Amino acid sequence: MRKTLLLSVAAALSLTACAAGGGGNANSGAAAAPGKDDKITLTVWSNYSDREYEEVTKALNSFKKKYPNIEIKHEGSQDDDKITAGIRSGNPPDVAMSFTTDNIGSFCSTGAFQELKPYIDRDKPALDQINEAVRGYTEYKGNRCALPMLTDIYGLYFNTDMLSAAGLSKPPTTTSELLDYAKKTTKKAADGSIEVAGFLPTMMFYNNRPQIWAPFFGAEWENSSGKSGLSGSEGWTEMFKFQKELVDFYGYDALERFRAGLGQEYSADHAFHQGKIAMMMDGEYRTAFLKAQAPNIKFGTAPFPVLDSKKAELQGVGFTTGTIMGIPKGAKNPGAAWELIKHMTFDKETIVSLANAIKNVPSTKESLTDPALEVDEQFKTFIDLAKSGKLKGNPVTPIGDAHIKAVGDFAAEWQSGKATDLKAGFESVDKSIDDQIAKSGK
Numbered sequence: 001m002r003k004t005l006l007l008s009v010a011a012a013l014s015l016t017a018c019a020a021g022g023g024g025n026a027n028s029g030a031a032a033a034p035g036k037d038d039k040i041t042l043t044v045w046s047n048y049s050d051r052e053y054e055e056v057t058k059a060l061n062s063f064k065k066k067y068p069n070i071e072i073k074h075e076g077s078q079d080d081d082k083i084t085a086g087i088r089s090g091n092p093p094d095v096a097m098s099f100t101t102d103n104i105g106s107f108c109s110t111g112a113f114q115e116l117k118p119y120i121d122r123d124k125p126a127l128d129q130i131n132e133a134v135r136g137y138t139e140y141k142g143n144r145c146a147l148p149m150l151t152d153i154y155g156l157y158f159n160t161d162m163l164s165a166a167g168l169s170k171p172p173t174t175t176s177e178l179l180d181y182a183k184k185t186t187k188k189a190a191d192g193s194i195e196v197a198g199f200l201p202t203m204m205f206y207n208n209r210p211q212i213w214a215p216f217f218g219a220e221w222e223n224s225s226g227k228s229g230l231s232g233s234e235g236w237t238e239m240f241k242f243q244k245e246l247v248d249f250y251g252y253d254a255l256e257r258f259r260a261g262l263g264q265e266y267s268a269d270h271a272f273h274q275g276k277i278a279m280m281m282d283g284e285y286r287t288a289f290l291k292a293q294a295p296n297i298k299f300g301t302a303p304f305p306v307l308d309s310k311k312a313e314l315q316g317v318g319f320t321t322g323t324i325m326g327i328p329k330g331a332k333n334p335g336a337a338w339e340l341i342k343h344m345t346f347d348k349e350t351i352v353s354l355a356n357a358i359k360n361v362p363s364t365k366e367s368l369t370d371p372a373l374e375v376d377e378q379f380k381t382f383i384d385l386a387k388s389g390k391l392k393g394n395p396v397t398p399i400g401d402a403h404i405k406a407v408g409d410f411a412a413e414w415q416s417g418k419a420t421d422l423k424a425g426f427e428s429v430d431k432s433i434d435d436q437i438a439k440s441g442k
Contacts (some may be wrong), residue, residue: 012046030118031335034067036406040336041071045078045086046097046323049291053077062350063343070336083328086113092328094337097149101137101321102211102394102401104146109398109442113145113326118336120144129364133320133391140396147345150360151322152283153382153391154212156305159185162196162278162297171279171317175217175242177304178279181247185278194250197271199279201246201280202255203411206265207281210407212319215392218310221403222395228230228433230407231426238307240414240422247415284382288359301381319386320393322360350442361386372412398442399433406432 002235048056053076060072075093080100086092097112107113122243123380127135130148138146166184182198189195202208214221217239223229230236247255262276263269266289271277273294281304292298306314325344327337344350351367354360356374361382367373368386375383396404404411406429413419 012264026282031338033339034333036067036072037069038067038336039069039071040067040333041073042333042336042340043073043075044091044095044097044340045075045083047079047091047099048076048097052166052341052358055354057352057372058357059344059354060340062347062353063340066343067336067339071403072340087328087330090330091201092330094327094331094333095325096328098146099323099324100401101324102404104137105140105396105398105442106400107326108140108143108145108441111329114329114331114334116144116147116327116338119342123342125342126364129346129366131320131363131365131386131391133393134322134363137321137396140335140398146324146326148356149323149325149340149344149361150351150358151320151386152284152285153361153385154163154207154281154304154319155381155385156279156302157272157282157286158279158302159272159275159277159298160300160387162198162275166278166378171300172198172305174308174311175301175307176308179246181279183249184254186250192251192254194254196275197250197255197258197277199246200255200259200271200277201415202259202373203243204408205259206271207283210404210411211321211394212281215317215319216304216314217242217307218314228403228430228437231423231430235307235310237422237424238309240411243411244415252416255425270294272299273297284361284379285359287376287378299378301378303381303385316388317390317392318382318388320386320391322363378406395438397433398440399436402436403433 044060046056058073060074063072064070080098080103083092083096083098120289131151134148138144138148147335156171162185163171163181168181168184172178172181178199185196185198186194187196200206200208202212213219214235217233217235220233223232239402262271263274272280273290275297287301290299303316303318306317325341327334327341331337345363348364348367348370349361351364352370352372355367356361359379362368362373368383395403410419410425410429414422414425419425
């Protein structure tokens with residue numbers, strides 16, 4: 001599961017300091033692979049917990065088929081802050097797993113994650129097996145410092161009973177239909193308070209995040225000069241207008257009161273689990289959570305609706321992100337760490353088994369078509385999107401998630417009515433992003 005968490009500014013800045021942290025030279029060449037009989041303990045840090053932690057641990061231990069004397073010490077609940085602190089203190093893990101692909105630019109440009117080119121040049125793994133968008137979020141300016149472990153793809157979830165009760169027989173395919181469906185499936189009490197929201201438009205809540213929404217509106221992050229280009233992109237303007245129309249339909253204050261009472265994203269109290277929302281944006285992993293935590297909810301999945309004026313161009317597009325794996329600077333066993341990363345990225349049996357266990361999308365093309373992959377009707381939506389050739393990822397920058405935060409902050413002002421000039425607001429966002437990138441020097 002890829003949790004779309006935002007890294008704190010302090011942690012993002014501390015990545016820069018990793019270049020001066022303990023350990024060896026990140027560009028010193030490929031370390032030798034371990035011998036088959038070598039006895040090594042590899043330390044792996046990840047942010048997995050509970051059921052997913054157990055399943056990922058099983059997958060990591062499948063590496064012992066190749067190296068029976070290597071022990072895997074998997075430590076869960078280790079976020080990017082802890083990974084960064086370990087690197088800076090000279091006590092990093094051998095392999096770091098991160099949910100935060102937003103930080104790949106910082107990981108690569110600072111040397112916090114070691115460059116993988118020497119290993120790739122030596123071993124020549126089949127990188128073309130990995131979707132282009134996924135390859136994109138594991139490198140920065142040609143420096144590949146990570147590889148993926150499965151992927152996440154986002155689409156529309158809808159409560160089939162709620163749509164049926166509103167006389168709707170199929171999911172929406174355009175943003176105008178989504179707006180109409182949201183209004184028809186919303187239920188309000190006599191006092192005007194919201195009992196069920198057809199669709200929540202609030203930016204930065206659950207998976208309503210700028211980088212996830214952007215592909216479905218054709219919203220561009222950069223202009224032709226490589227600068228931040230939100231103010232010149234029709235897609236951003238249309239996205240914000242769509243969200244504001246739905247906010248105004250609910251009433252901002254009523255919407256905020258409703259939202260304040262909703263459950264946490266990864267708990268059984270999630271609003272969709274509790275029948276509090278009819279439709280939402282989410283990743284493929286939600287299928288497993290729903291079946292485990294809300295088995296009585298009847299739901300369907302579909303590609304997320306796209307902007308009407310760009311339907312022909314955008315239909316079938318999807319957003320992708322996922323868990324990334326790197327060798328931190330100062331890792332004690334870089335050669336063995338590379339072998340483990342390579343195994344988790346390219347070993348088809350391991351990929352398919354783990355995908356089945358935690359309901360993530362496989363990371364290689366051959367694993368997407370493997371007969372052992374378990375694909376039900378709801379999960380098929382995401383497998384089809386993975387095969388579509390139209391996946392988009394978050395732009396890789398050296399400033400972590402600062403560009404996402406800048407958009408989210410403006411969205412809050414816009415939706416509340418405090419900001420009324422979209423053009424001026426986006427120009428301010430562009431300047432903020434460009435200034436931060438310039439200051440990074442990367």
